[in-house]
Amino acid sequence: MMKKIALIYMGGTFGCIGDPLSPMPAVDFIPQLQHVLPLDQHIECFVAPVIQDSSACTATDWLKLVQYIQQLQLQQFQHFVIIHGTDTLSYASAILARFLGQSSYVVLTGSQYPLLNSTGDNTREFSDAIDNLNFALDTVIKAPVGVYLAFHHQLFHAQTALKIHTSELDAFTGQKAEQTAQQATQSYVVQDADIQKAASFNCLSLMMQPIDLDQQVSNLQTIAQSPPHCLILQGFGSGNLAVNDPFMACLQNLQQAGCAVVLTTQVPFGGINQHYAISQWIQQSNILLSDCAGHADLYAKALKMYLQYDAVDQWQAHWHDHG
Structure with missing residues (x-):
């Protein structure tokens, strides 16, 4: 049976258009995203509870994402790919790893260049967005249970991920998925009270x-x-x-x-x-x-x-x- 994947869009350069770049509204971006998805996989697209530039993300945003994933788990989703901005992608990855543990298969990714051209009506001529997304979608059904970061054809344990370059395509490093790495095993079910408390962290x-x-x-x-x-x-x-x-x-x-x-x-x-x-x-x-x-x-x-x-x-x- 084909495994279904929940593809969650949370913003970032991946979904930007224009010059200078600015986020495309999710309601407009998701249909464009669906056009480039592989036809041989069962993928359903979702919009994260919060969409914004990743440099503005805080603990509450990531906990809302964890809570959203945990709600989708109750709908029989066990494979998740998250599109996120690169500025705080390592923080998002670490939090998802700490709070989801080994309760599901999760791969986070992003891009250094947008998926779409400046007008938003076609894919960009040069972009790492499609490659990173396809790699994430491929690895999420092959990697062992846990949380990972996929970038530039490399898959890292999420808790170890580190951004090492501001603009190169090879922007992240960490312990690779095939290596033994420290991993959180227990999940933590995020409640509304946790999100409220985290606002003061x-x-x-x-x-x-x-x-x-x-x-x-x-x-x-x-x-x-x-x-x-x-x-x-x-x-x-x-x-x-x-x-x-x-x-x-x-x-x-x-x-x-x-x-x-x-x-x-x-x-x-x-x-x-x-x-x-x-x-x-x-x-x-x-x-x-x-x-x-x-x-x-x-x-x-x-x-x-x-x-x-x-x-x-x-x-x-x-x-x-x-x-």
Whole structure:
């Protein structure tokens, strides 16, 4: 029996027209999209709950998408292809992976060039849109259960995906689907209350710079005046940071104010380790260590923790339950 695929359109460059580019209304774009779909597959097109430039997407938009997918699962859909803008495609991929787990077959894709010409009445002469879409539609019925990102004839585990070029067709990297990778296994059923709560989610990532420790402390003190729910410290190398007593006091004050502090690394690949003497301070603090596949995945994990736990000590108690 031919597997049916739910093709969900969420905007992005893929569906833009004009000069300068602007989104084509979904009601006009979907019929044009249907013209280029392969005839040998059972594909039904859907419009995502929110369509906008991906740089404007937030947690609520992606949770609405997860909820929409979970509703379609109740209608016997198990294979999903998502068309999404590339700016935050890694974040969308990580969130879908964290919240859908291995409950279905999901492939996200997008394009560096629009599908249609500037007038929107025919396909564009040069575009990666059709290739990326066809590749995603092909792989979604062949790949093992889970969430993936398909781009430029490469299929990556969604939690590991990273955009590495602003304009080249080969714009993403990550662990390829045939490689063993960290994957969330349990799904999380998104409720309306989760979407409402996510609207208030405040996550701040601080890429540490090689400046004097007094300036580092001053920056943390400024953040502590209005602390986020989660502060991500991007350290050097494998997660190294130089600290002193005032720095440690700032972290303690942030935690007491309800801010979960997470240490990660600025380096895209390899993760963190604490083999250096400069990092012995971690053993004396309650700072959380990232065990995530990348920065977007860390954001996705922090969002999920925020929805499930209200107190910092709960984050600390359950952090590694959600690897």
